[in-house]
Amino acid sequence: MRNFLSKIVLVLLCLFLFPASNLAIEEDGEVIPDVKKGEVLKDKIITLDETIDGDTTTDVEFDDDDNLDFRLFTEKTFAKKKSVKFDNSFIDEISGELRFQGITSFEEKRGNLNTTFPFDINAVAESKFGSKKYRFFTEYAFTRNTDDIGNAFFGKFSNLYIERNFSKNHKMRVGVSRSPIGLEGSMSSFALPFAQRAQISREFGDAISTGISFIGNKGALEYNMGGYTSTRFTQGFKDGAEFIGRIGVKPFYKQEGSYFKNLKLYAGADVGHRGENYGVYSAALTYEYKKFLMNFEYAYADGSNGDYFDPRKRQGFFATAGYNITPKLQLLARYDYFDRNLDESKNINHEYSVGINYFVFKQRLKFALNYVFSNDEKTNTNKNAIYFLTQFFI
Numbered sequence: 001m002r003n004f005l006s007k008i009v010l011v012l013l014c015l016f017l018f019p020a021s022n023l024a025i026e027e028d029g030e031v032i033p034d035v036k037k038g039e040v041l042k043d044k045i046i047t048l049d050e051t052i053d054g055d056t057t058t059d060v061e062f063d064d065d066d067n068l069d070f071r072l073f074t075e076k077t078f079a080k081k082k083s084v085k086f087d088n089s090f091i092d093e094i095s096g097e098l099r100f101q102g103i104t105s106f107e108e109k110r111g112n113l114n115t116t117f118p119f120d121i122n123a124v125a126e127s128k129f130g131s132k133k134y135r136f137f138t139e140y141a142f143t144r145n146t147d148d149i150g151n152a153f154f155g156k157f158s159n160l161y162i163e164r165n166f167s168k169n170h171k172m173r174v175g176v177s178r179s180p181i182g183l184e185g186s187m188s189s190f191a192l193p194f195a196q197r198a199q200i201s202r203e204f205g206d207a208i209s210t211g212i213s214f215i216g217n218k219g220a221l222e223y224n225m226g227g228y229t230s231t232r233f234t235q236g237f238k239d240g241a242e243f244i245g246r247i248g249v250k251p252f253y254k255q256e257g258s259y260f261k262n263l264k265l266y267a268g269a270d271v272g273h274r275g276e277n278y279g280v281y282s283a284a285l286t287y288e289y290k291k292f293l294m295n296f297e298y299a300y301a302d303g304s305n306g307d308y309f310d311p312r313k314r315q316g317f318f319a320t321a322g323y324n325i326t327p328k329l330q331l332l333a334r335y336d337y338f339d340r341n342l343d344e345s346k347n348i349n350h351e352y353s354v355g356i357n358y359f360v361f362k363q364r365l366k367f368a369l370n371y372v373f374s375n376d377e378k379t380n381t382n383k384n385a386i387y388f389l390t391q392f393f394i
Contacts, residue, residue: 242272
């Protein structure tokens with residue numbers, strides 16, 4: 001079985017590394033001709049709220065340099081989403097890719113060193129049809145642990161949905177997708193600024209849900225809200241229902257040159273029933289100015305339903321600051337506070353993180369190094385951890 005899977009992966013790698021002549025490369029809906037010798041991609045700055053669930057990162061420009069043939073090879077391999085396009089057909093295009101993320105971690109606690117090598121391999125397929133008014137997107141997580149999930153096959157789907165575009169700015173989504181609970185909770189693991197989510201995002205928002213949602217933006221306003229089953233990981237509708245909504249506003253978006261033009265304020269809620277009623281309420285902001293980036297989020301839970309249900313009252317917040325030394329090299333620092341039970345004392349865990357990200361081709365080829373210091377007030381113990389991350393799409 002392992003040899004068979006290895007052959008399948010090898011075939012897929014060959015297809016993506018050496019695409020046939022009828023494949024077109026698309027960025028932001030426009031076809032870019034085959035790159036010529038010496039053309040090199042240049043990426044824009046990565047923000048802290050990037051998202052790639054069903055939306056491969058784009059924004060690339062070209063420059064000439066006749067001495068970078070190896071760079072051209074990596075560009076051809078990693079930097080572009082490959083797609084097959086059709087003329088005069090109901091299907092407009094079909095595309096796909098493999099996503100890999102590997103993390104080597106060294107964690108020291110009470111004098112004991114624990115080393116792990118977790119990795120994720122996801123297969124992505126996408127099609128646009130009906131004059132691009134409709135989009136089908138699926139992402140299958142081959143390496144997800146489904147030991148505690150009844151239907152292991154469907155439990156590995158991170159995305160399995162159809163979208164209907166009403167206009168350029170508004171769409172409806174039906175199916176399986178990541179729940180829009182908080183800033184990092186709603187982000188793909190392939191788009192996170194650090195190797196791990198912040199604590200409130202890990203506990204309250206790391207969830208895959210089935211339902212219907214409406215997503216869009218208009219002027220200063222953006223929204224993502226809908227109704228879902230409270231049963232996680234595509235396991236049916238047996239537990240109950242929930243409403244998840246998040247609204248963002250850019251109050252100064254029209255003020256060109258303002259220090260606060262790129263300030264966004266968010267409010268969110270996740271309210272539902274899974275054995276018991278639960279509710280998670282959050283407030284957040286993101287900000288960027290030139291090379292400086294930051295975000296902040298606070299969340300309170302009277303019961304929560306991330307990837308599992310927890311009846312406790314809990315709360316926490318995190319603040320992240322970043323500085324882009326270059327468009328590809330990013331420094332980060334974060335303080336993360338989490339109270340695991342508001343009805344008991346000394347249940348707070350503090351995390352202090354620093355990191356560096358190197359984006360060769362944005363999130364499509366990325367390397368990262370993180371250091372995290374944790375202090376648990378309940379057990380009065382400290383933990384030191386180092387994470388090395390490698391990520392690529394092909």
